[in-house]
Each structure stands twice: as C-alpha cells, then as structure tokens.
Amino acid sequence: MNRYALWKYLVILVAVLLGSLYTLPNFFGEAPAVQVSPGRSSAKVDLDTQGKVEDALKAAGLTPALISLENNSLRVRFDTTDQQLKAKDAIQRTLNTDAENPSYIVALNLIARTPTWLGSLRAAPMYLGLDLRGGVHFMLQVDMQAALSKKAEATAGDLRTAMREKSIRHGGISRNDQAIDIVFTDPAVAAAATALIRDQFPELDATTVPSSAGDIGINAKLKPEAARRVQDQALKQNITTLHNRINELGVAEPVIQQQGLDRIVVQLPGVQDTAKAKDILGRTATLEIRMVEESSEARLAETGSGMVPFGTEKYLDRNGQGVVVKKQVLLTGENLTDAQPGFDNQPKKPLFT
Numbered sequence: 378m379n380r381y382a383l384w385k386y387l388v389i390l391v392a393v394l395l396g397s398l399y400t401l402p403n404f405f406g407e408a409p410a411v412q413v414s415p416g417r418s419s420a421k422v423d424l425d426t427q428g429k430v431e432d433a434l435k436a437a438g439l440t441p442a443l444i445s446l447e448n449n450s451l452r453v454r455f456d457t458t459d460q461q462l463k464a465k466d467a468i469q470r471t472l473n474t475d476a477e478n479p480s481y482i483v484a485l486n487l488i489a490r491t492p493t494w495l496g497s498l499r500a501a502p503m504y505l506g507l508d509l510r511g512g513v514h515f516m517l518q519v520d521m522q523a524a525l526s527k528k529a530e531a532t533a534g535d536l537r538t539a540m541r542e543k544s545i546r547h548g549g550i551s552r553n554d555q556a557i558d559i560v561f562t563d564p565a566v567a568a569a570a571t572a573l574i575r576d577q578f579p580e581l582d583a584t585t586v587p588s589s590a591g592d593i594g595i596n597a598k599l600k601p602e603a604a605r606r607v608q609d610q611a612l613k614q615n616i617t618t619l620h621n622r623i624n625e626l627g628v629a630e631p632v633i634q635q636q637g638l639d640r641i642v643v644q645l646p647g648v649q650d651t652a653k654a655k656d657i658l659g660r661t662a663t664l665e666i667r668m669v670e671e672s673s674e675a676r677l678a679e680t681g682s683g684m685v686p687f688g689t690e691k692y693l694d695r696n697g698q699g700v701v702v703k704k705q706v707l708l709t710g711e712n713l714t715d716a717q718p719g720f721d722n723q724p725k726k727p728l729f730t
Contacts, residue, residue: 398495402502405490407647408442409461411468412486413451420480422451426472433471439464452488461485484653504630505646512646513654517615519639524611525555525604527709532578533557534705536597539577545570548592557581557597567593608639616641622657666708675701 413430415422427446430453434441441464443454453468455461465483473479489502507514533552536559540547547570548560561567567585574583574595580603586594599607616633619641623631632644648654669675670689677683678691679699685691689701 399500402491407487408454408490409458410454410486410488411465414482416479416482433467437467487647510646512648513651515643517641521608521639528607529555531706559595561593665706667702670701
C-alpha cells in the first residue's frame with residue numbers, strides 16, 4: 378500500500394476546500410435587477426440618487442432584495458421579473474422627469490445572487506457566453522465615407538487659414554464629396570498654392586486641372602495611406618465609445634471586436650433589455666468645436682429676422698435659441714484624449730478640462 382507524507386494530504390484537502398468555496402457562487406444563479414447609470418456627464422449616481430430610488434420603490438409598494446452602489450452605478454435586485462418591470466417604470470418616472478432628455482439610464486439587467494460574505498472573498502460566478510446564457514448580438518458598420526468627408530471639411534478650413542496667412546489669393550475653396558477644389562486666376566498663384574499644400578499638407582495629393590472658364594483649379598484629395606489612417610482612427614474611436622456605452626448596461630464580459638475593415642461585432646451576454654441596448658449603442662455622437670459668428674447679420678439670423686450669412690450655419694441650443702457658427706471646424710473629438718467636468722476656483726463657474 379502506497380503512503381505519502383501527511384503534508385501532501387493536507388495540501389490536497391486545502392486545494393479541494395478552496396476550489397469548492399470559490400465554486401459556490403455558480404449555484405446561486407442570477408436575479409432580475411434594475412440598473413441606474415448616468416445618462417449625461419452632469420448627472421451623478423450617489424447616495425442622494427439611491428435615496429430617491431428607495432422612495433420611489435416604497436411609493437410603488439416594492440421591496441428590493443438588495444441595493445448596491447458601486448462604480449457610479451446603482452443596482453437594485455428583485456426576486457421576480459414582475460417586480461423588476463414595475464420598479465423600472467417607477468424609477469424612470471422619478472429620475473427622468475423629462476422623457477425627451479433623460480438624465481439617467483434605467484435598464485433591465487441580471488446580477489448574481491452571490492451572498493455578501495462570498496463577495497467579500499472575491500468569489501464570483503463563472504461568466505457565460507451567448508450560447509449558455511443568452512443575450513444580444515450586434516453587427517455595427519462604421520460610416521467611413523462620413524469620416525472621410527469630415528476630414529476633408531476640416532482640411533478645407535485649414536487650407537483657407539494657411540493661404541490667408543501666406544497672402545495667397547484664390548477664387549474659392551469648396552469641398553466636393555471627399556475632395557477639395559480650389560480655383561485660381563493666376564498660374565503663378567496656383568503654383569504657390571501647390572507648393573504650400575506640398576509643404577504643409579503632406580497627406581494631400583494635389584493635381585492641377587484647367588476649368589472651362591479659363592481659370593486654373595487645384596483638386597486635392599487624401600492620399601490612400603492618409604485615408605487609411607482616418608478610417609483606422611474612426612474604427613478605434615467607435616470601439617472606445619462602444620466600450621464606454623456598454624459600461625452603462627453593466628455587462629460583465631462583453632465581446633467587442635473588429636470584423637473586416639469597417640464592421641464591429643458586439644456580444645452582450647445576459648442583457649434583458651435589448652431595446653435599451655440597441656438605443657444606447659446606436660446613438661450618434663459627434664463632437665465639433667466651431668467659432669460663433671459675431672456679425673450683425675448673424676444676430677438677425679439667430680432671431681429669425683434675417684438670412685444666415687455665407688459660410689455659416691444655424692443651430693438651436695438646449696433652450697431653443699438660435700446660434701450661428703462658422704462652418705470651419707477648429708477641433709473634433711479625435712483631437713481630445715480626455716474631458717472632465719469641474720469648477721473654476723475663482724469665479725466658481727462650471728468648466729471642462
């Protein structure tokens with residue numbers, strides 16, 4: 378009969394006990410829950426928000442099994458799906474008084490029933506994929522043509538500024554889809570503009586084309602390698618944005634990966650509210666910083682009593698008041714790496730950094 382040292386049996390026993398302990402969360406299953414996350418940068422999920430949620434549930438006659446606040450997200454667990462659906466409606470009415478412009482995202486979710494004492498030991502259930510747990514599968518396509526058009530629009534504005542600084546007079550700069558057309562009347566000025574583009578805009582491929590009116594035109598397009606970089610950057614930005622938005626849904630292990638040149642696959646195991654997930658992932662987010670037009674014509678256009686000046690566009694702010702801005706884009710989202718809201722120390726006014 379083979380015998381081993383006592384310490385070897387003790388090591389095996391400890392390993393079995395630890396393995397059994399950290400396997401326990403898988404036997405408790407999952408419970409329906411409602412998750413509350415900020416819907417905008419100015420909204421915070423804190424103890425005050427938790428108090429409002431508790432009051433709303435009490436008024437609706439609902440008693441949650443557990444309320445947990447972590448990572449700027451509030452999760453409210455229930456025993457049945459009926460309670461979950463009623464709780465979602467009650468919380469939605471309380472936190473989002475303006476249905477057209479909600480401050481919070483209220484979504485259905487599933488969370489583990491792992492007891493608190495097991496959670497304190499960092500014991501968590503095994504996360505399952507779509508095949509074992511269910512969920513949603515999205516295939517998203519990035520609008521690469523729009524990304525290239527935006528780049529051409531921004532480059533056209535930079536060309537205007539550069540030519541104005543070099544006193545190069547032209548007959549107009551216009552964007553034609555993803556190309557930039559510049560008109561000149563003097564061949565020497567056109568040659569100077571071509572040299573400027575070659576020196577300061579190496580990502581552009583400029584060619585001289587005669588026009589029917591006898592003028593000289595320059596057609597500038599992004600070089601293939603520059604267009605490829607724009608497309609890669611657009612894809613990376615969309616993947617980052619999707620990661621941030623999926624955090625609002627509280628999915629533990631989402632799958633976000635590139636497929637092909639312009640598609641992104643998103644798998645969200647365990648998500649119940651597929652309509653909310655589709656709404657969150659499908660939002661269009663574009664950040665552009667432009668200068669406000671300060672002319673008297675722009676002021677009249679803002680009030681609706683005049684025409685919008687050439688080279689500008691009119692938008693409505695959150696209060697419905699018109700604002701006229703220049704078409705030239707100074708900065709876009711790809712120029713920013715991080716942004717945080719805060720307050721200035723002296724005048725105590727809100728600011729963004």
